[in-house]
Amino acid sequence: MLGRLNFRRPHVADPRICFVTNNTPAANDAADHLRARYGKTPIASADFVVALGGDGLMLQTLHRVMGSNIPAYGMNFGSVGFMMNEFSEDELDKRLAAAHRTHIYPLSMTVLDSSGETHSALAINEVSLFRSSYQAAKLQIFVDGESRLEELICDGALLSTPAGSTAYNLSAHGPILPIEAQLLALxxxxxxxPRRWRGAILSNRAVVKFVTREAEKRPVSAVADNVEFQNVREVTVREDRSQRVTLLFDPGTSLEERVLSEQFRF
Incomplete structure (x- = not known):
């Protein structure tokens, strides 16, 4: 995971902006023009970070500014761009000042691997478990210390935040959660x-633990956004309210509106 930054002051009248890109020629060229117009500020000294790329770059950027109070504003130079705004060089300072702010709290993942070592990582979208071989995984699922599913035979399972519910969770036929809902999707x-088990909607206060069965025969990996650990035995996940990131959207295109609209797409 990228390093954390120190806590920064909120928006000021003359914002210091850091521009980051996905390193495509188009995004790099746009960043050069923006830096010439609005200045070039290191991320550690910035009041805003503007990401030029796709949702993958935005996730990396949000991890980088986790806990720093630096809002992130994206302009789409990727494919989907669900977390991004439309690109324009004009009046960026005014767009940042008028942007709608959405606060997102990450999931904290703690992993116990087959060697007895413990690892941890944060996830803005979801924590996922995947089978690592040709054999299906066998998972036991606990919620708040109580075994709720003795054995799930599957390719894997995931626990998603509302922000991540329209990402991989939706592709796995999970529910879309309103962005302000204090819920998680399992x-x-x-x-x-069980073939017909479609998952569960849980309180954001729930502590979910996955225990792998027949771990040597059926190896499983655990992933928090883009951080992966192999050969896991237990994975415990909970929301971390001590951390948060702030995502900015132009008026009328908030993340709340995008999540709502996604439920009416065919």
Whole structure:
């Protein structure tokens, strides 16, 4: 995971802006023009960070500014751009001042691997478990210390935040959660048994633990956004309210509106 930054002051009248890109020629060229117009500020000294790329770059940027109070504003130079705004060089300072702010709290993942070592990582979208071999994974699922599913035979499972519910969770046929909902989505990935189990909607205060069964025979990996650990035995996930990131959207295109609109797409 990228390093954390120190806590920064909120928006000021003459903003210091850091521009980051996905390193495509188009995004790099746009960043050069923007820096010439609005200045070039290191991220550690910035009041805003503007990401020129796609949703993958935005996730990396949000991890980088986690806990720093630096809002992130994206302009789409990627493919989907669900977390991004339209690109324009004009009046960027005014767009930043008028932008709608959405606060997102990450999931904290703690992993116990087969060697007995413990690892941790944060996820803005979801924590996922995946089978690592040709054999299906066998998972036991605990919620708040109580075994709720003795054995899930599957390709994997994931726990998603509302912000991540329209990402991989939706592709795995999980529910879309309103962005302000204090809920988490627990979704199986290609479940074999119980075949008809579609997952669960949980309180954001829930502590979810996955225990792998037959771990040597059926190895499983755990992923928090883009941080992966192999050969896991136990994975514990909870929302971390001590951390948050702030995502900016132009008026009328807030993340709340995008999540709502996604539910009416065919």
């Amino acid at each position: 979704t199986p990935i290609s479940p074999f048994r």
